Amino acid sequence: MTIVIFGGGRGFEDVTNGGVVLLAERPFHQPAEEKSAEGLRLALFSGNYNYTRDGSNQALNRLSAYLISHGAEVRVYSPTTDTPAFEPAGELVSAPSIAIPGRGEYRLALGLNRALRADLADFRPTAVHLSAPDLLGNQAGKWGRKMGLPVVASLHTRFETYLSYYGLDWLRPTAERYLDRFYRGCDRVLAPNAPIAELLREQGLGERVRVWGRGVDRDRFSPARRDLDWRRSMGVDDNEIVVAFLGRLVMEKGLDVLCETLVRLRGQPIRPLIIGEGPARAFVEERLPEAILTGHLDGAALGRAVSSADILFNPSLTEAFGNASLEGMAAGLAVVCPRAPSTSALIADGQDGVLAASADAQTYAAAIQSLISEPLRRVRLGRAARRTSARYDWNAICGEVLDVYRELGVTADRRARSAA
Structure with missing residues (x-):
């Protein structure tokens, strides 16, 4: 069963896919107070x-x-x-x-x-x-x-x-x-x-x-940008759960534990989607030959790729803020991260995402497995994450x-x- 979150329409719309009824949210932005920077x-x-x-x-x-x-x-x-x-x-x-x-x-x-x-x-x-x-x-x-x-x-x-x-x-x-x-x-x-x-x-x-x-740009990263045709063009079956990573392909982003976690999940109906480029690309390709590697994406193409996933997995412990996690939240994805200062400021564990109790592959794999086997929970977390992202107006x-x-x-x- 593939669960799809769509956006658009007025306020919320009922969307049915695979027997699951979802609510789709229309993007919006909070107005900011007008200020003057003259003299600076x-x-x-x-x-x-x-x-x-x-x-x-x-x-x-x-x-x-x-x-x-x-x-x-x-x-x-x-x-x-x-x-x-x-x-x-x-x-x-x-x-x-x-x-x-x-x-x-x-x-x-x-x-x-x-x-x-x-x-x-x-x-x-x-x-x-x-x-x-x-x-x-x-x-x-x-x-x-x-x-x-x-x-x-x-x-x-x-x-x-x-x-x-x-x-x-x-x-x-x-x-x-x-x-x-x-x-x-x-x-x-x-x-x-x-x-x-x-x-x-x-x-x-x-x-x-x-x-x-x-x-975060809630128009670029939005359930409205989800594209099933794009998923299919990338070789994703409709019954596969897309687990995405977004970021530079460098070791300090936690690529070792990323790969180990996804290897542990082999046999599950998932497809890894690696969005980004960097010197450690060969490291990922060697360990995850089944993964889709998009290389560097920007603009609408980046928004479409992120929004077309189902889960965002960000194992990095070096983030000061967690931009990729917030972009996944805006896209309506269930986000899995380590419990760290940056992620704890973004995510309320169990409410709008998942914070792993320990930053090891076994714990991450169990967290992602639970989202695979509980599609309604995955959708609920993604919808809540989308709402949370509205707080982050540039x-x-x-x-x-x-x-x-x-x-x-x-x-x-x-x-x-x-x-x-």
Whole structure:
């Protein structure tokens, strides 16, 4: 039996498929309060603003576009390539960089050189925003403090958790000390959710911590985008349950436990759908030859693929927010994740998703198996997840960041006088 969630119509419609009656919700957005960003000249520093698409830079570009549309000027300093993944929001200034050894798709900024300092002096920002604790971000923070500017940092990735995936656990204490110094040097630190904000406060950052969540495009990721013809064209039988993974194919996304879990479920009527691209693609292909690998998708194609699945499985423990999980929720999928700060802020276990008690393949497989054997529960969780996603409106969320800048007294006459 295949259970299908459709969208559209007025409010809710009854849809029957395979003997199961479902309610389909029409997408909607909550209106955001209109605010003005006039007088704000923001110097935004990023390790990857648009050369490779990821959840972090999607949030940064959303923020820049919001600020510009509300009267701000935004100049971004980031490594660039000749083949960017998408057009940037705001004015992008290329920062000198080198390819990261072993991860050539990412680049490492080499710091704030003389040319960038001269550009900053010409731009005369009223605030500095750091989105990565790299060399560029570190030196930009020092520059901002020297110029008497408010410095805001946003946390997008739990970099310290990456080390275990590369056999570098011994470096974690050093990394944590560095991150602590980096964030203590900022006037405000934007955490992606309340649990991580509380953790940062307990670690000594106190009242400088604020929450900047993430939004989701509920039109792109929607039950209305579910497409049975597309599923069939990808080789999915109508009686198969599609278990999707969405994200970069890199080991720190939990690909080892992803593959082990899905191997344990062989013999069940499932079809793995791997949405994304990355250097670990061969790792997945070797272990899951039955899986459908779409490669990189964007726009409507991405929304259709995610919305055409039945379950979203996101085993990553390195997420600061969990953009992929939220996109699955907006699409009306039953989402299975580890019980971690990022996922606990998004999902109420058993109400609008499943939080596994432990992050191992056996526990995950049991959780997914229960959703396979209980289709009504799977649909109920997906419908509840869709409703929960309505809380995550991009305009309202970006407006909260503008409130932080205002809180720091950012005005048109508070500008850097000259570069160091």
